[in-house]
Amino acid sequence: MNVVMRAALAALLALAAGGCAGLGAVQRAEAQRIAEAARDTALECDDPVGRCARESPLRALASRAYAASTPDAPRHYALMLDYGQDALLARLDMIRSARESIDLQTYIFDEDDSGHLILDELLAAARRGVRVRMLVDQLSALRNVDTLAALVSTHANFELKVYNPVLGRARISYPMYVAAAACCWRQLNRRMHNKMLLVDGIVGLTGGRNYQDKYFDWDSSYNFRDRDILIGGPVTREMQANFNAFWIAPLSIPAAQLADVGRRLLRTGAPQMPHEPFEAPDRVAAVSRQADDPLLLGHRLADAVLAVGEVEFIADTPAKHRPGQRALAPSTGRLRALIESADAEVLLQTPYLVLSRPAQDMFRALHAREDGPRVVVSTNSLAATDSFITYALSYKYKRRYLREFGFNIYEYKPFPQNAPIDLDATRGLDPGWDLAMAGEADAGTRALAGIDAEHRDDARRSGPLRVAPGAGDSGPPPGQRTQQQRLPLDREYSALRYAGVGVNRPVPLRRAGLRFGLHSKSLVIDERVGVVGTHNFDPRGDNLNTESAVVIDDPAFARALAASIRNDMLPQNSWAIGPRDKAPVFPGLDYSLGKASERLPLFDLWPMRYATSYEFVPGPACPLPPPPDHPDFRACHRPVGDFPEVSIGLKPLLTRIVTAFGAGLAPIL
Template sequence: MKPVLRTCVALLLALAGSGCMSLSPLQRDQAMHVAAQARSTAIDCDDPLTACARPSPLRALGARAFAQSAPGAPRHYALLLDYGQDALLSRLDLIRSAQRSIDLQTYIFDEDDAGRLTLDELLAAARRGVRVRMLVDQLSALKHVDTLAALASVHANFEMRVYNPLLGRARTSYPQYLLAAACCWRQLNRRMHNKILLIDDMVGITGGRNYQDRYYDWDSAYNFRDRDVLVAGPVAGEMKANFEAFWHARRSVPVAQLTDVAGRLLRAGAPPMPHTPFAAPERVAAISRDADDPLLVNERLAAAAIPVGEVAFIADPPDKHRRSYEDVAPSTVELRALIESAEREVLLQTPYLVLSRPAQALFESLHDRPDGPRVVVSTNSLAATDSFITYALSYKYKRRYLRDFGFNIYEYKPFPEDAPIDLDATGAVGIRWNPDGSVDIEARDHPPQASETDEVRLQPSGSGARRAPRSSERLPLDREYSALRYAGVGVNRPVPLQRAGVRIGLHSKSLVIDERIGVVGTHNFDPRGDNLNTESALVIEDPVFARALAASIRRDIAPANSWAIARRDKPPVFSGLDYSLAKISEHLPLFDLWPTRYATSYEFVPGPDCPRAPPPDDPGFRACHEPVGDFPEVNLGLKSVLTRIFTAFGAGLAPIL
């Protein structure tokens, strides 16, 4: 046997040994018994009817909606949660208000401040007598086996299950991930992307947010501009039914039965819950106090809820992941039908503008209609995205999106001037801009531990630029796209920028049709959502709600927050030949090497003749905008080169990104 072959065989055996060691059914039963015996049954409340729940203006919306509903005439209240602090505050308020049950389903659940605070609140509810169930996708189900073993045995009212565990484990190492990719690629790529928090089957929250600092403005370097919707009323029953389907699916495994968690329980018994200090305890204490203030919650949140009528919850079933499943998933079917129904405008917001072939055909047919609707798309720029490889695929097809589909595309800036982000909550370094455009950085007295791996790059300033401290490495837990989560830290970082600041990346997934239907959910309108992930969304056909959602998205595409994407100036000679060769190169699955791209980014330049920014398809667009390059704000270097490489060679990755 050749040495290289022997090495490969040895590596494969080592991988198999590290990944496939399993426990017998008897051992798993014994681990379950260890966990069950350790669970506390103590209840901290002497009122079984209310479980000592605190009054909540948000839960009261549910009681009011049910009281106002009649057969065939449901009443709901809907509340957009744009600000991360509001999204976390609403969750804390609702968890503390639960009297009977809490069901939480999510993709990412981290062990940072936001994740640990939520866990503390869930466990406090369980100890009050509330039944708490937590379902997390395995690729992102907390970081530490000890934490999972503790949760398996913490209290009789708390249950946790892990969806679709690779190799029957809670956590997978890099070699085990490679083994799973080799043996179980189909299972590896089919993930539960649904996100639900449901309180007493009355009030629910869904949308783009996971449980991690960067979704709630708590990261000192990179945060998501995201969106959830809280809905109170009878549709909570549909959300409950979908949760039950996932909870009882064969891919949902009690955490104590997973090989690494069960082994931990059998070796050393049930560990105590970890009590790692919060990175920013003052910030945690502040939002905890706010959640205890019903007047504040009412004024800041509940009073802004919009009364609506019927609400539809569209969600994929866990059967989507069966080999025998041949239907088009419900979320995809319903979203396409809504887009096809548009008469005047489709307003679409997605962090990753990579469309499946059926979606491309849909938008092309809309564009070909004589009275077709305008399609406005809000998405990430390369400078803002957390997935530069996904952006490369969007960059590849810009010509098709603009010319063949008629999209008006706006790409989110990394430092938006008018974003619904609480910069003070991030705990970031202080930034002072100089008249010449340079920047000074001053660290705050007690900033929380940063979570982004990039070092802050500064332009020279008069007082001498200083480099911000290097932050801790991110684990693959925090990635919403699974195919490349172990591809290395460099791949899983946002690109380096030309200046310092708290970077903001778009993560919301929303749709507005003719300002009469509003949709907020988890679907990125991409091939993963169509074919691999399970997704969910709330569809609200109400003009008041739809206009509020449209206004939120239009704020994101305003010149202060986004660059407009349009065709670059034609070359002075052979422009037709350049266009034709670029189009041919674009259609190649590989070797899209034509150096000239069809589109570039534009910045609005206000003036007497340009009081407002005209859209890219307006004749006056160029008179009011100036080109700023394909990758504005990016510190051009290796990442920009890699973006072009993936544009040229990465088309085959589109179905799994």
């Protein structure tokens, strides 16, 4: 390292250190005292038993499951939440039904409309007399220090802790992030990825969704197609025990005792709760009314509940983050055991198809079995993903996935035609758009005409933009702040939050439109066992993040989950991945050179890829799409390129550059 570089690094570390000096013991105690002294103790409810809770059909089912259960024959009710609006309604219903306690644990908690709505509901429950505990990961939750300082000071029944606060702060700036990467890389990378909402210890919810508009179909440019599972019954005791383990862990720090929050309290006392006006107040009011409508809740939620028997909650604990910890994490070990138990089929849905080496060995062994199961994978395309760099690494190993593991892969389209998404809620549709007049337009654009992700900030200021179907992706106006510049919170791969252009936002597409990306993490074994949780089936989940999932051994539930995943793989929603047509000259040499290049640790520059994307072409001989491993696959599909819908200069070259160093990032990704 030359002198200039050393000086620059020293200056950067000094700048970061100046803002991250921790509080002394006396200061921490005083900040905590200020917060506690400011907390309101008054209750807005004079019912000490029911605490003015609203009757809930979901809570009623949970109570019924507990009443019908015996130690030898537990009973549960399960509700799969595919629609974002239903997932939000379920959360509101659960919170408003609380009589004793609410425990919320999450990775991302943004301060947008959905985040503020949930905070308002949690604080209202606290003022009714309900004990509320909120545990958030440091890197991706609550962007404003004033919000944190206000929350820890607001009410005696509300407690807030931050998990694994690197540098002893609730929020870190970019220089501090770099300093943390230099001094504390191991701690920085080990995050709490668990997501849980638990009410009164009898009804719980987990799954892929964080607390941010795009997880509930409330974003006008890019939303996640995600999935949660709500459970009522005895397994919630295990969920409660797991939350308690995190709550009392040394890595979970009361927010008032962190340097930035504590200094805010010491400097000016407890602030008022900041609350920017809702960007779509009518939408917030509408969903709030719906959450109090018993007929609507019954139709959209309770009527879709399935009665199931034994349910298992698998979850990591903070012990996964102990120094020197090498044991296989409980979530990873149980998921691998389930996959290895498959006889006929493994149906896997993950947003990021990046596998750890032990996982690769497992799938290679499954494929080598004479009676090995078929493995079908639903994942993101480059056009749909929110993480460019993880897709690049997946792209690097497609030959391995298809040839050595026998995967059938389907990549989600950015404009799915019949996904479980509430289009009205997104406000991304042009109010004047007449679907009946769009007969000649592309179906994906007809259904999802909206605005491109590049225009997100402008849209938040002025409402939905009118964009013609098929309009080009021209980028933001000069001087407009883009998503990449905003350093967004929505990074599952927190180690790459501050990476460069193209990593922190979806890539530009050939046409404008309301875009969707897959975010659900689910697994079905032989259509007899269904799993919904937080684990991306990736190295981060295996080794770095703590994870959780619900396992339901029930054929009816497994079939329903499988049907949901298979719908995402339909031709109108996904492209199939298959081998490219063989090179007309020396095909064997082309394959061997590509395979050798793939194995290089630093460079992967062979221009010909083994696999590419295919679109189904229906016809008399092809009424249904054959899978990629079927002999008739090529006869019923046409190739559409490695990166369909993507519009970016020199994309193939850029992708290969990323995959070149991406191989070295596999342990992080």
